Amino acid sequence: xxxxKEESAANKENHKYYLRFPLSYRVxxxxxxxxxxxxxxxxxxxxxxxxxxxxxxxxVPDIFVLRGVIHRIxxxxxxxxxxxxxxxxxxxxxxxxxxxxxxxxWSDIGKGLRSILFNLGVTGDPPEYGRFRPxxxxxxxxxxxxxxxxxxxxxxxxxxxxxxxxxxxxVMDVAITVHGLGAVLVFSTLILWHIYTVHxxxxxxxxxxxxxxxxISEEKMKKTHSLEHKNIREAEQQEKK
Amino acid sequence: xxxxxxxxxxxxKRGREAIVATGLAVSVAVCLAATxxxxxxxxxxxxxxCFSCHGAEAAAKEQYRGxxxxxxxxxxxxxxxxxxxxxxxxxxxxxxxxxxNHPKNLSEVDCAKCHYKGNTVGAPQLTPMDDxxxxxxxxxxxxxxxxxxxxxxxxxxxxxxxxxADARSRTDRLNIPATCIRCHADSGIxxxxxxxxxxxxxxxxxVHGRALKExxxxxxxxxxxxxxxxxxxxxxxxxSKVSRPNIPETCRKCHAGIYKQYIQGIHGQELLKxxxxxxxxxxxxxxxxxxxHRDPESRVYPTHVSKTCSHCxxxxxxxxxxxxxxxxxxxxxxxxxxxxxxxxxxxAANCASCHGTHDIRxxxxxxxxxxxxxxxxxxxxxHPNAGKRFAQGKIHVEATKDSNPGKYYVRKFxxxxxxxxxxxxxxxxxxxxxxxxxxxxxRR
Numbered sequence: 001x002x003x004x005k006e007e008s009a010a011n012k013e014n015h016k017y018y019l020r021f022p023l024s025y026r027v028x029x030x031x032x033x034x035x036x037x038x039x040x041x042x043x044x045x046x047x048x049x050x051x052x053x054x055x056x057x058x059x060v061p062d063i064f065v066l067r068g069v070i071h072r073i074x075x076x077x078x079x080x081x082x083x084x085x086x087x088x089x090x091x092x093x094x095x096x097x098x099x100x101x102x103x104x105x106w107s108d109i110g111k112g113l114r115s116i117l118f119n120l121g122v123t124g125d126p127p128e129y130g131r132f133r134p135x136x137x138x139x140x141x142x143x144x145x146x147x148x149x150x151x152x153x154x155x156x157x158x159x160x161x162x163x164x165x166x167x168x169x170x171v172m173d174v175a176i177t178v179h180g181l182g183a184v185l186v187f188s189t190l191i192l193w194h195i196y197t198v199h200x201x202x203x204x205x206x207x208x209x210x211x212x213x214x215x216i217s218e219e220k221m222k223k224t225h226s227l228e229h230k231n232i233r234e235a236e237q238q239e240k241k
Numbered sequence: 242x243x244x245x246x247x248x249x250x251x252x253x254k255r256g257r258e259a260i261v262a263t264g265l266a267v268s269v270a271v272c273l274a275a276t277x278x279x280x281x282x283x284x285x286x287x288x289x290x291c292f293s294c295h296g297a298e299a300a301a302k303e304q305y306r307g308x309x310x311x312x313x314x315x316x317x318x319x320x321x322x323x324x325x326x327x328x329x330x331x332x333x334x335x336x337x338x339x340x341x342n343h344p345k346n347l348s349e350v351d352c353a354k355c356h357y358k359g360n361t362v363g364a365p366q367l368t369p370m371d372d373x374x375x376x377x378x379x380x381x382x383x384x385x386x387x388x389x390x391x392x393x394x395x396x397x398x399x400x401x402x403x404x405x406a407d408a409r410s411r412t413d414r415l416n417i418p419a420t421c422i423r424c425h426a427d428s429g430i431x432x433x434x435x436x437x438x439x440x441x442x443x444x445x446x447x448v449h450g451r452a453l454k455e456x457x458x459x460x461x462x463x464x465x466x467x468x469x470x471x472x473x474x475x476x477x478x479x480x481s482k483v484s485r486p487n488i489p490e491t492c493r494k495c496h497a498g499i500y501k502q503y504i505q506g507i508h509g510q511e512l513l514k515x516x517x518x519x520x521x522x523x524x525x526x527x528x529x530x531x532x533x534h535r536d537p538e539s540r541v542y543p544t545h546v547s548k549t550c551s552h553c554x555x556x557x558x559x560x561x562x563x564x565x566x567x568x569x570x571x572x573x574x575x576x577x578x579x580x581x582x583x584x585x586x587x588x589a590a591n592c593a594s595c596h597g598t599h600d601i602r603x604x605x606x607x608x609x610x611x612x613x614x615x616x617x618x619x620x621x622x623x624h625p626n627a628g629k630r631f632a633q634g635k636i637h638v639e640a641t642k643d644s645n646p647g648k649y650y651v652r653k654f655x656x657x658x659x660x661x662x663x664x665x666x667x668x669x670x671x672x673x674x675x676x677x678x679x680x681x682x683x684r685r
Contacts, residue, residue, distance in 0.1 A: 045584070046577075046580050049574065049579070049580040049583040049584065054584075055583070055584065058585065060585065061584065061585035061586045061587060064581070064584040064585060115672075118676070119672035119673055119675055119676035120672050120676070121675070121676070160624070161624050161625070161626060161631075164624075164627070164630065165626065165627075165628055165630055165631060167630075168630065168633060168634060169630075169631075169632075169633050169634025169635070170634050170645065170647045170648075171647075172634075173634070173635075173638050173645060173647060173648050174647040174648055174651055176577070177640070177648045177651045177652060177655075178655075181651070181652065181655035181656075181659070182655070184655075185655065185658065185659050185662070188659060188662075188663055189662060189666075192663060192666045192670075193666050196666070196670060200673075201673055
């Protein structure tokens with residue numbers, strides 16, 4: 001992680017910032033946000049056809065058809081993003097390193113439980129986290145799995161004539177069910193887990209800006225990613241020597 | 242030759258006088274008879290006699306006020322123009338009343354005086370009037386309806402009766418709705434006899450009424466085509482043309498091709514067996530509100546078809562009675578077709594797209610559109626290249642263990658999975674909030 005120094009006019013302290021997310025990460029994330037948002041908005045109406053509210057929006061059948069077109073465009077964007085991300089983690093150094101760091105380990109289970117117990121006041125010490133906290137790892141894995149499943153089932157549904165020619169009909173029925181319920185899962189997980197964690201769970205309520213400018217302050221680093229902070233400090237001292 | 246003597250001259254003279262006298266007497270008699278005949282004929286025919294009080298000029302005069310005027314031009318153009326007033330208004334005969342004016346309120350005209358079967362005066366009887374007495378407008382119901390009961394003149398008119406082919410006739414096809422609506426949408430009559438007035442008026446907006454009104458399509462169905470003319474009976478009467486079991490035959494008069502399809506399909510077959518639950522034309526299409534299937538307000542418009550079919554096919558009692566497959570509406574509504582149609586996308590399949598419209602057959606029937614052999618063709622109507630595999634598997638998909646295990650288990654899994662995840666998250670949130678609370682309280 002690169003180090004950045006910034007003078008704050010107010011305190012004259014040296015607020016040290018680390019670049020947690022380089023530009024590529026932030027761009028990928030924004031594309032993910034936009035495509036997820038679009039997909040959910042255009043997809044969920046299919047699960048609630050009886051809703052008067054939704055039917056008031058889809059007042060003309062053409063709007064409903066347009067909804068389908070927009071959904072597929074966003075899906076295509078997500079597929080491209082997914083492909084890019086896979087290539088990114090394989091071929092870029094930064095991606096390589098981080099994907100290894102984000103892989104869950106057995107110790108994460110322990111850390112997760114300890115954090116809950118600490119929060120409840122049962123144990124004394126908070127656990128120490130590296131680059132990615134267990135909750136963040138979980139969200140990454142969950143997102144990757146969900147996207148893979150949604151794309152897989154989505155492609156089957158996108159080309160119903162082809163799918164039903166090649167596969168038995170029950171596969172189509174299952175694909176539709178998985179896609180629909182998977183959407184509910186993503187929606188509830190996303191809204192509840194992720195939004196809570198980054199908005200309400202972070203110390204800088206209402207929102208931490210790390211997803212926009214990529215910067216994380218040193219104090220925060222020490223609090224939430226202490227192990228990583230230690231590693232960086234050691235690496236800096238090694239360099240100085 | 243000798244000359245006549247005195248006696249012979251006298252006889253001749255008297256003979257000549259007698260001839261002249263006879264001749265004179267005959268002439269006078271003839272003149273007198275002609276005069277009498279002339280004047281009495283005037284009293285019978287539509288001449289100066291009746292119109293001296295009932296004519297247009299008389300109406301302007303003070304002394305004739307209160308006497309109903311009769312329009313000569315109307316009478317003159319009517320089908321009865323060659324008939325005398327007193328042929329119908331028999332109690333107005335001048336001679337009957339000893340030369341005085343006829344009584345104030347004449348009795349009702351009895352059309353049957355001439356209009357009976359086999360009459361010798363050439364009065365037409367185009368539809369059997371003998372049915373009238375048993376019909377709902379017949380004399381038998383006079384007690385019930387009293388003065389509201391229509392008489393001949395209420396439908397046909399009085400002086401303004403025109404020949405059948407005349408467009409001015411009240412019984413000309415284009416005018417029939419107006420003729421019937423005069424009573425059947427009259428608020429007084431409908432209230433008194435519990436007739437549904439809005440029903441008759443609804444006809445005017447139906448596909449039949451509009452065709453009649455807007456384009457003058459006189460072959461469009463009018464009241465008499467379905468209800469009958471002089472033989473109208475209440476819908477509950479089994480002899481009525483509009484009693485439920487008879488309706489297909491009634492509609493068949495114009496829609497013969499559709500009738501043929503219907504009677505071959507399962508609904509028609511059940512009708513022939515005497516099944517009272519089977520739908521007839523009006524159950525799906527409506528009656529006075531029938532609209533073209535292309536009209537968005539029609540009960541068989543693509544977006545409304547599933548609602549119409551589910552009146553019976555989503556009724557648990559009927560399902561049990563006839564062993565019909567259950568949950569047809571919910572399984573359809575769950576499918577993409579149902580969802581898309583609810584959002585107004587008319588391209589999506591509705592009940593009729595797969596099952597047909599009039600010749601609906603069970604899937605076991607080899608000619609059925611939903612017979613497994615025929616399904617690729619049925620699905621192929623919208624999904625080109627639909628092969629055999631396309632149509633395999635259930636179409637109405639229920640998520641039960643036996644009919645669709647894949648969907649069933651996926652649903653079960655996801656229900657559990659989502660619940661657990663959310664449960665864990667709630668715990669996490671609680672623990673996080675707890676820690677904040679502790680931090681906040683410990684700072685004090």
